[in-house]
Amino acid sequence: MWSADDYRYMAQALQLAERGLYTTSPNPRVGCVIVKNNIVIGAGWHQRAGEPHAEVLALRQAGESARGATAYVTLEPCGHFGRTPPCADALVNAGVAKVIAAMQDPNPEVAGSGLARLAAAGIKTSCGLLEQQARELNIGFIQRMTRARPWLRIKTASSLDGKIALSNGDSKWITAAAARLDVHRLRARSCAILTGIGTVLADDPQLNVRDIETSRQPFKIVVDSHLRTPANARILQDKGTIIAYTQADTNRQQQLIDAGAELLQVQQGHGGVDLSALLTILAQRGVNEIMTEAGAHLNASLIAAGLADEWVMYMAPVLLGNTARGLFTLPEPVSVASRRVLNIQDIRQIGTDLRITAHFQ
Numbered sequence: 018m019w020s021a022d023d024y025r026y027m028a029q030a031l032q033l034a035e036r037g038l039y040t041t042s043p044n045p046r047v048g049c050v051i052v053k054n055n056i057v058i059g060a061g062w063h064q065r066a067g068e069p070h071a072e073v074l075a076l077r078q079a080g081e082s083a084r085g086a087t088a089y090v091t092l093e094p095c096g097h098f099g100r101t102p103p104c105a106d107a108l109v110n111a112g113v114a115k116v117i118a119a120m121q122d123p124n125p126e127v128a129g130s131g132l133a134r135l136a137a138a139g140i141k142t143s144c145g146l147l148e149q150q151a152r153e154l155n156i157g158f159i160q161r162m163t164r165a166r167p168w169l170r171i172k173t174a175s176s177l178d179g180k181i182a183l184s185n186g187d188s189k190w191i192t193a194a195a196a197r198l199d200v201h202r203l204r205a206r207s208c209a210i211l212t213g214i215g216t217v218l219a220d221d222p223q224l225n226v227r228d229i230e231t232s233r234q235p236f237k238i239v240v241d242s243h244l245r246t247p248a249n250a251r252i253l254q255d256k257g258t259i260i261a262y263t264q265a266d267t268n269r270q271q272q273l274i275d276a277g278a279e280l281l282q283v284q285q286g287h288g289g290v291d292l293s294a295l296l297t298i299l300a301q302r303g304v305n306e307i308m309t310e311a312g313a314h315l316n317a318s319l320i321a322a323g324l325a326d327e328w329v330m331y332m333a334p335v336l337l338g339n340t341a342r343g344l345f346t347l348p349e350p351v352s353v354a355s356r357r358v359l360n361i362q363d364i365r366q367i368g369t370d371l372r373i374t375a376h377f378q
Contacts, residue, residue, distance in 0.1 A: 019117070019146050026050050026057070026089045027119060027147045033062040033071065034091045034154055039205040039231040040065050043303030045092055045158040049075040051113070053086035070095065072104040076111050084112035091151045093122040093144065096131035105134040115141040119151035123162040157208070157305030160326070166296040169211075170327040171309045171316050172203060173344055177332055180341035181313065186219055195368025196331045200310075201229045203329065207308040209299065212252075213315035214241040223251045224310060236304070240315060242289040244269040248276040261290050292322055317345040320357070325377050328359065332371045 033048030041047075041063055049071035051059035059082075061074025069077075072094055076083050094104035094116065108116060116135050121128045121144055132142045152159060157168035174192045175181050182188035190197065204210060205226045212224060217239055224237050237258045239246055244265035252258055259279045270280055283298065284291045299307065309316060309325075319325045330344075350356045359375040366372070 018143065022052075022055065023089070023117060023146060026052050026087075027091070027117065029057070029060070030071075030089045030091050031119070031147060031150055031154065033060060034151075036062050037064055038154075039229075040233055042066070042208045042233065042305055043158075043161075045155040047071040047090065047092045049088060049090045051075045051079045051083055051086050051088050053079075053082055058082045058086060070104050073107050076107055079111070085114045087115040087117065088113050089117050089146075091119045091147075091154070093118045093120065093129070094131040094135065095122065096127060096134040103131070103134070105131040108135060109138040109140065113140060115143075117146055118142070118144045119146055120144065120148045123155075123159040125163065155305075157307075161300045161303075161305050166293075166300045166324075167208065167304045167307045168326050169296065169307045169309060169319065169324055170203070170207070170329060171311075171319065171325050172200060172329045172331075173316070174200075174331045174333070175344055176335045176337040176341070178336050178338070178341075179344050180337035181344055182342040183337060184340050184342065186342075188220075191335065191337075192331045192333045192370045193368045196333075196370040196372065198228055199367050199372065200331070201226050203308055204235060205229045205231045205233075207235045207306045208304040209236040209238050209307045211238045211240070211307050211309045211311065211315075213311045214239060214245050215312045215314060216310070217241070217246055217250055217252060219312070221251050222310070223254065225255055235308070238295075238299070238307075240290050240292070240295070240311075244273060244280075246273060246278070248272045250276075253277050261295050263290055288318070292319060292324055296324060313343060313346045317347045320345065320347060320377070323377075327362075328373075328375050328377065330373045330375075331367065332373065334369060334371075 030048040030050045034046045037046040044066045048062040050057055059075035059079030061071045063071045096103050096105045135142050160168045210224045225234055237252055239260045241260050242263045244262050246260055253276045259281050261281045261283050263285045283295050358378050361375045363374040
């Protein structure tokens with residue numbers, strides 16, 4: 018169905034889309050390549066919400082030469098008005114002869130409409146080329162469109178024997194500098210960083226992106242049922258911190274508002290903030306990917322509630338002993354057969370440490 022050249026040009030479009038990894042939120046990362054007579058005459062990628070889409074930028078570069086050309090795009094061209102006009106119309110007006118999309122738009126309200134619009138105008142269309150790669154690039158956007166909640170990625174840093182801190186709480190630093198820099202890359206692609214009040218009180222983290230060039234900082238969200246976050250906490254130093262709570266007195270609310278926090282009251286769940294309700298609210302705000310940097314309790318609560326989608330574990334070649342603090346406060350399964358199973362997606366060495374990426378089933 019597709020030629021070697023088709024694969025090559027779509028791969029180029031995916032590489033372009035990846036340039037928007039840190040910046041496109043809440044929009045998907047999309048790249049487009051326009052080819053005529055086996056020559057790339059236009060290329061573009063979506064950079065920020067509200068700015069031109071990949072197809073429009075590629076068409077601008079191609080100019081009049083786009084007539085009769087083939088467009089390779091990593092996501093079905095939009096067929097509806099949003100902040101910008103429909104890209105499907107731009108491709109029709111430019112006179113392209115063929116459009117190959119890596120995947121359909123995951124929004125169930127519009128999926129297929131862009132391709133249908135092109136076909137109705139006499140443009141040849143096909144879909145599914147390098148689809149898996151395109152889906153991985155927009156894993157959070159797809160989940161928000163299809164399941165109405167963000168993709169939630171748990172990050173941990175531990176010793177080889179699965180410990181995240183000594184019994185006295187000392188955890189700086191278990192992993193080496195290369196792994197910590199890699200964590201900042203994960204932060205940069207995330208829409209939000211989620212942590213718990215226990216981590217705020219114990220470590221006073223800032224949880225922002227450092228040492229990575231990006232024009233956008235992710236939101237920071239603290240799960241803090243009774244607003245115990247100190248008004249001088251480092252996590253409040255930057256704009257964009259949301260504190261999710263269930264109930265608290267008016268004085269505490271005003272202190273944190275004055276400190277720059279946004280307070281988000283969420284219904285009561287098991288043992289505190291209803292985490293499922295919180296994720297639903299965040300999805301409604303356009304949050305695609307959440308990275309959790311928290312302690313054993315919040316991480317375990319997310320896993321137990323079936324809200325964790327991915328686990329990125331950094332493991333240092335050290336041992337901390339049986340009395341050190343463990344990764345999760347999860348109960349023991351009733352049998353080995355009922356154990357939690359994950360699918361390992363990637364294993365690689367980052368500096369002196371190991372990084373394992375796994376998806377929850």
